[in-house]
Amino acid sequence: MPELLTRLNLQGRVALLLANPDRELGLEKRPVPEAMMLFSGMKDDCHGGLTRKSDSRMLKQYRRGTEVRNSRQLSILSVEELAEVAETMGIPVVKPEWVGANLVTRGIPDLSLLPPSTRLQFPSGAMIVVDMENHPCRYPADIIARHHPEAKKGFVKAAMHKRGVVGWVEAEGAIRPGDAITVWIPPQRIYSHA
C-alpha cells in the first residue's frame, strides 16, 4: 500500500493552548493548562461542535446560517508568524488571546501555508486535520486596535497569509503545552485545470 502522507522533517511544539467557554464573552480566549480534543472540537471552547452555521466567509457557497460540518473547530497560529505580524504593525506583540487562537505552535515554519488536509499529531494520539488557511478579519483587528491604537499598519493587511490555519479533530486525546507536534502532509502538486 503506497503511503499518502509524508512526515515532515521538523519538530513542532505546543507553545500555548487557549479556550473560551462562552461566545458571549467575545472573541478573546484564555490560556488553559490542558485541552481535550473531542470529535466535536476542543472541550469547553465555544467554537466546538460537529456542525455550525455558515458565516460571511461562505456566502458564495451557502445562504448565511446554513448548517454545515464544522471544519473550523480550532484556530491554530504560530509564535513565529504572530511575531512577524507584530513587527509589521510596529507593536511589541500580537497576543494569541486577541486573535481567537486555540493552539499556538512553535517550530512549524510558515504554518499558515501548510497544505489542506495536513495532519498534526500529538503524543496522546490526538490528531488535528488542517482544513485550510485562515484569513484575517475585522474582529481581531478591532481588539488589537483597542490595545494598540498607535499601530503603524492594520492587522488585516499585516496578517495576510500569517493568520494561521483552521482545522478539526480526526482523533481524540489531550494536548498540553510543550507537547511535540508531528506534521504529516498529503501529496503536493498544482491542479493544472484551475
Added chain:
Amino acid sequence: MPELLTRLNLQGRVALLLANPDRELGLEKRPVPEAMMLFSGMKDDCHGGLTRKSDSRMLKQYRRGTEVRNSRQLSILSVEELAEVAETMGIPVVKPEWVGANLVTRGIPDLSLLPPSTRLQFPSGAMIVVDMENHPCRYPADIIARHHPEAKKGFVKAAMHKRGVVGWVEAEGAIRPGDAITVWIPPQRIYSHA
C-alpha cells in the same frame, strides 16, 4: 473579506450514484436513482458514519482499529479516469461497481488530482469536501481479475493517480444522476519546507 475558495471554470456532472447497504455483501456497490447526503455520509451506504476504525492505510499514524473521524465517507471516481484505467489494462471497461465507487463524475479532468479541501457543490445544496486522492488497493483488483483474468496490466499499477478521491459531507442534500457539479478549490501553492 478575501475569498478563499475559487470556482473552477468547468462544469462537472453526476454520471452515476452507487450504494451498498451491507458491507458483508462485499466491496461492490449497485446503482441508485438518488442518494441522500447526510453529515454521517451517504444514506444507506455501508461506508457512512461520523467516525470509523482506522485501517491499513493509516498504520504510520494510528494503531489499527483506532476510532477516527470518517473522512472516507464517499469514494468518488470519474468516467474519464475509469476509461483510461481500462485502456491501460487492455479490457473493455472498469465498472464503477467493481471499485467501490459511490459517485461517478463526468467533466472534471484529472479528478484524482483535485487538491485536498476542494468542495464539490450540487444543486440541492449538498456539498462534499475532498480529503485527498484515493490509492488503488488489492480488493478491487481481485474483483476485476475475476471478471477479466486476461487483463494485460494489474489494476493497482494502471489506476495509480486515477483511483479518484475520498471525501465527506459538509452540507446535506440529495444528489441525482445528471446533476451539475460546481468545483471550488482552495489556494494552490507548494509548501516549501517539505
